Amino acid sequence: MSEVLVAQAVHLSYGSSQAVKGANIALRRGEIAAVTGPSGSGKSSLLYCLAGVLPATHGEVRFEGRVLDKLSDDELSSLRRDRFGFVFQYGELLPELTVEENAALPLRLAGQRKAAAFAAARDVLSRLGLEDLRDRRPSQVSGGQSQRIAVARALVHQPTVVFADEPTGSLDSVNAQAVLDEFLALARSQRTAVVLVTHDAEVAARADTRYTMVDGVLTLQGRSVR
Numbered sequence: 001m002s003e004v005l006v007a008q009a010v011h012l013s014y015g016s017s018q019a020v021k022g023a024n025i026a027l028r029r030g031e032i033a034a035v036t037g038p039s040g041s042g043k044s045s046l047l048y049c050l051a052g053v054l055p056a057t058h059g060e061v062r063f064e065g066r067v068l069d070k071l072s073d074d075e076l077s078s079l080r081r082d083r084f085g086f087v088f089q090y091g092e093l094l095p096e097l098t099v100e101e102n103a104a105l106p107l108r109l110a111g112q113r114k115a116a117a118f119a120a121a122r123d124v125l126s127r128l129g130l131e132d133l134r135d136r137r138p139s140q141v142s143g144g145q146s147q148r149i150a151v152a153r154a155l156v157h158q159p160t161v162v163f164a165d166e167p168t169g170s171l172d173s174v175n176a177q178a179v180l181d182e183f184l185a186l187a188r189s190q191r192t193a194v195v196l197v198t199h200d201a202e203v204a205a206r207a208d209t210r211y212t213m214v215d216g217v218l219t220l221q222g223r224s225v226r
């Protein structure tokens with residue numbers, strides 16, 4: 001399998017405080033990688049570097065061979081919009097848009113016509129069992145449904161990598177398990193790689209590759225053969 005995202009000796013400092021200390025990752029196409037670790041250990045900071053949201057203080061992140069920090073702002077924005085997807089702990093849906101409009105957003109931002117973008121959004125919503133909700137606003141759906149809509153939005157444009165920061169952290173354990181299963185099954189079916197930050201060892205156990213982060217230091221714990 002080819003590597004799509006490679007981090008080499010990535011450090012991230014906030015002033016004099018070092019949040020990430022020399023992280024190495026090689027993420028292959030379609031691979032699900034989990035990063036677990038205590039609060040404040042640097043997991044989100046690592047995710048921001050991998051996704052090109054924050055530049056590494058030292059070291060480099062390459063996506064399909066291109067060093068993120070060498071891209072122009074426009075190139076980086078296009079890459080994040082077209083090739084990456086994001087899921088956060090609290091969905092972060094846009095309240096004024098319908099469920100369908102939220103799910104279609106990455107395609108609309110990439111310039112796709114309304115009919116095609118909405119058709120793709122409906123397809124991914126229906127794969128997550130949400131087709132009946134498509135005309136509702138985010139305030140009219142449950143927490144679990146909100147996270148599924150966020151998953152739909154992260155995957156609708158078939159990105160190469162989805163970055164997920166505690167994507168089920170706001171849900172009760174039964175809901176969290178169901179949403180995670182659906183998210184990972186959909187990602188696997190379209191060969192989207194996932195970097196999954198989580199506190200939860202059970203969540204991490206579903207990944208192909210497991211890393212731990214302690215005090216800014218990332219360590220590979222294990223790989224499952226699938």
Ligand SMILES: Nc1ncnc2c1ncn2[C@@H]1O[C@H](COP(=O)(O)OP(=O)(O)OP(=O)(O)O)[C@@H](O)[C@H]1O
Nearest residue numbers: 014017018019037038039040041042043044045046
């Ligand atoms: N913008 C910032 N400015 C200064 N320090 C920061 C900033 N963001 C995070 N930190 C610090 O960097 C360290 C790592 O934080 P980070 O959010 O990456 O950890 P985390 O493992 O994701 O934590 P949690 O699981 O609680 O979300 C912490 O000590 C945190 O206080």
